[in-house]
Amino acid sequence: MSSNALLAQTIHSLRDPHNPTFCCRYYICLLSQIEIEHAHNWENPITRHAPYDSDSDKLQLELSSVADSTSLLDGLSTFITTNRSRPNMAVLARRMEHCECDRNDRLIDSMHAWEWNLTAYCRDPDGFLCRTDTLEGLLAVIADLLYNALQLHDHRSLRWPQNRRQCLFGSDEGAATMLCRWLDVYPILPLLRAIAATAASFGSAVLVPFLLSAHLPKNLVGILKRGVDSLPPDFGGGFDAFGVVYPITLVFTTMKELENIDDGVSSAYFYREWCPLLLDTMNRVAEINDKMAWLSDFTWEGGFNLAGVIHAKLVLPFDEAQYHKKILEYSQLCRTSILNVQKPYELARNIMLTLAELSLQCMNAKCAKPDPASLCSGCRRVMYCNTECQSSDWNGLLPHKKVCKKIRALGDAAGFPARANPNPILPQCDVHEFRLAVQHAVPLSDVKAFNKYMIEDDRIRKVVNDKYSARYPRALD
Numbered sequence: 001m002s003s004n005a006l007l008a009q010t011i012h013s014l015r016d017p018h019n020p021t022f023c024c025r026y027y028i029c030l031l032s033q034i035e036i037e038h039a040h041n042w043e044n045p046i047t048r049h050a051p052y053d054s055d056s057d058k059l060q061l062e063l064s065s066v067a068d069s070t071s072l073l074d075g076l077s078t079f080i081t082t083n084r085s086r087p088n089m090a091v092l093a094r095r096m097e098h099c100e101c102d103r104n105d106r107l108i109d110s111m112h113a114w115e116w117n118l119t120a121y122c123r124d125p126d127g128f129l130c131r132t133d134t135l136e137g138l139l140a141v142i143a144d145l146l147y148n149a150l151q152l153h154d155h156r157s158l159r160w161p162q163n164r165r166q167c168l169f170g171s172d173e174g175a176a177t178m179l180c181r182w183l184d185v186y187p188i189l190p191l192l193r194a195i196a197a198t199a200a201s202f203g204s205a206v207l208v209p210f211l212l213s214a215h216l217p218k219n220l221v222g223i224l225k226r227g228v229d230s231l232p233p234d235f236g237g238g239f240d241a242f243g244v245v246y247p248i249t250l251v252f253t254t255m256k257e258l259e260n261i262d263d264g265v266s267s268a269y270f271y272r273e274w275c276p277l278l279l280d281t282m283n284r285v286a287e288i289n290d291k292m293a294w295l296s297d298f299t300w301e302g303g304f305n306l307a308g309v310i311h312a313k314l315v316l317p318f319d320e321a322q323y324h325k326k327i328l329e330y331s332q333l334c335r336t337s338i339l340n341v342q343k344p345y346e347l348a349r350n351i352m353l354t355l356a357e358l359s360l361q362c363m364n365a366k367c368a369k370p371d372p373a374s375l376c377s378g379c380r381r382v383m384y385c386n387t388e389c390q391s392s393d394w395n396g397l398l399p400h401k402k403v404c405k406k407i408r409a410l411g412d413a414a415g416f417p418a419r420a421n422p423n424p425i426l427p428q429c430d431v432h433e434f435r436l437a438v439q440h441a442v443p444l445s446d447v448k449a450f451n452k453y454m455i456e457d458d459r460i461r462k463v464v465n466d467k468y469s470a471r472y473p474r475a476l477d
Contacts (some may be wrong), residue, residue: 006030006107007072014075017082017169018092022108023099023219024138029111030139031076034069045131045141046114071159073149075323077167080182089185091136110151110449125233125244127230139182143190150197156276164202172202176209184215187223199257199303210258224251225281228288245292248285252303259306267306268313269469275310279323282307286324291406305330313469315462334457344444345435347464348410354463355381355407355424356416364389365397365457376400378416379407398457406442406450413441 010030013021020027029444032046083093103109116131131137145168149160161167168175179198183191195216199207210216227247235244259267272276282304289300308330310316311323319326362372365381370381374390384390384402393400412435415427429437438447454460 007069011071011075014072014079017075018084018088018200019077019078020096022101023112024096025099025112025114026101026108026136028133028141029114029293031138031145034145041235043177045117045137047117050368054267062142073146073160074166076465077146077161078169080139080142080146081167081169081178083174083178084181086185089181096138097134101335122208125227125230125247127226128187128189128247136186137187140188140190140473143188143194147190147193147197150194150201153201163206167198168202172206173209173212176206180210180213180215180219183219187226189217189223189247189250192223192254193218196250196254197256199254203260204421207258207260216258217271217274220251220254221271221278221281223247224285225277227251228284231288234290235286235291237293243286245412248288248303249297252299252306255300258300259302268310268465271306271310271420272314275314279307279311279316279327282327283324286326289326292309305333308332309334313460313465316467335461343431344447344451345438346431347455348438348447349414349429349431349434350411350468351451351454351460352381352407352414352416353426353462354467356424357420358459358463363400364393365459366392368459375418375420376426377406378404379411380420381411381416383419400454403450403453408440409446410438410450413438 007030009024010027029046099112101108101112103112116137132141133147148180150167164172176198179191183195195210199210204276224247227245231244255267258270285300286304289304304326307327311327311331314333316323318331320328323331360383362369362373362385364384367385367389369385372385372389374386376382376384376390379400380400383384384393393402414429414434415432417424417426427434442450455464
């Protein structure tokens with residue numbers, strides 16, 4: 001059987017993605033022989049034995065030149081993105097790992113005679129070795145093929161995919177969900193590479209479905225931790241551009257691709273459930289980074305920036321004993337950048353709404369007791385337990401005297417009622433209406449100064465972030 005005939009047979013065997021004809025060993029053997037031109041991340045993961053190595057049976061499948069190769073990629077991408085429930089995934093694994101191929105066919109029989117090439121995938125550390133003749137191994141080979149095909153496509157060396165549907169069968173949401181579900185079952189680096197390449201190739205069209213994933217944040221954090229845990233105990237930060245630190249770099253690369261859709265706010269909430277583990281792991285990564293004087297990698301800096309975004313957006317304690325200084329540095333930058341991201345009037349409106357909607361509490365930061373009895377006669381929008389608390393806050397860490405008149409001016413102009421009103425009716429003004437109401441009463445410079453000052457109060461910042469920051473609701477699997 002010629003290589004083209006064998007390729008055609010394989011394509012036909014994948015026509016029904018739910019019921020592939022052959023077992024894992026057959027597909028791994030065939031796919032591993034595809035030669036990918038200019039692909040730096042492709043290594044043959046198997047060693048072959050006679051009669052497969054005979055001249056008549058030798059396969060030469062070149063992804064960039066074989067006419068049917070695009071049909072093969074169509075079949076593989078459909079197979080990996082077809083919607084399957086977890087029970088169906090388990091059934092598929094059991095069936096494909098139990099060989100029922102026609103072993104009377106000499107060539108088909110010979111395609112089962114191989115072993116893993118232990119020198120391949122040397123960039124993946126010991127903690128990430130996954131190449132076996134199981135569905136996990138097959139998914140690793142398929143994911144690497146798709147990854148390299150997307151790389152070739154981006155360099156215009158391969159006319160596949162011509163559209164997203166060739167790579168993401170069905171719908172963006174369904175395909176992204178399935179890729180993330182596979183990664184949840186098999187948290188391996190090739191699948192993560194394929195997800196990163198898909199996000200990079202198709203941009204915002206598929207980023208939202210990935211951000212909606214119920215599994216991706218957990219697996220990104222888990223793989224990052226595995227990457228750190230897999231480092232040798234005596235690792236001193238010596239030069240290792242593509243070896244044991246590669247999983248860390250790959251996770252940061254994927255995180256960066258997922259950030260490209262927004263200002264980072266959604267990213268912070270995307271990792272919220274896994275925030276403690278992520279930041280604890282990032283502390284360890286920052287300590288490793290301190291040792292690696294040779295490393296000048298903006299990818300890693302992007303990872304630390306994300307940690308800072310999460311720390312700032314979720315208003316976590318600015319505690320040098322709990323968080324590495326690099327994370328706190330990026331957190332401080334994020335705290336400053338929020339003033340530039342939002343338009344001044346929009347932020348001022350959100351802060352005023354936050355003040356009006358805060359549960360009744362003493363605004364003295366050292367007190368914050370509920371049910372305050374004393375209303376500030378100046379701004380008439382904040383309350384205190386008593387005159388002592390009011391006096392303390394007037395010249396406190398965030399002196400109320402600096403913004404008292406601005407709060408009064410903004411509130412009066414936009415129609416915000418006094419805070420002591422038991423049933424306040426808040427103005428239903430949008431940002432445009434708020435700006436029109438206050439721009440003549442309060443100079444823009446005063447609005448900006450008000451924003452900069454008020455956003456330093458973590459109580460205000462937390463509500464503004466939680467209520468007014470863009471973020472994506474997590475989809476359930």
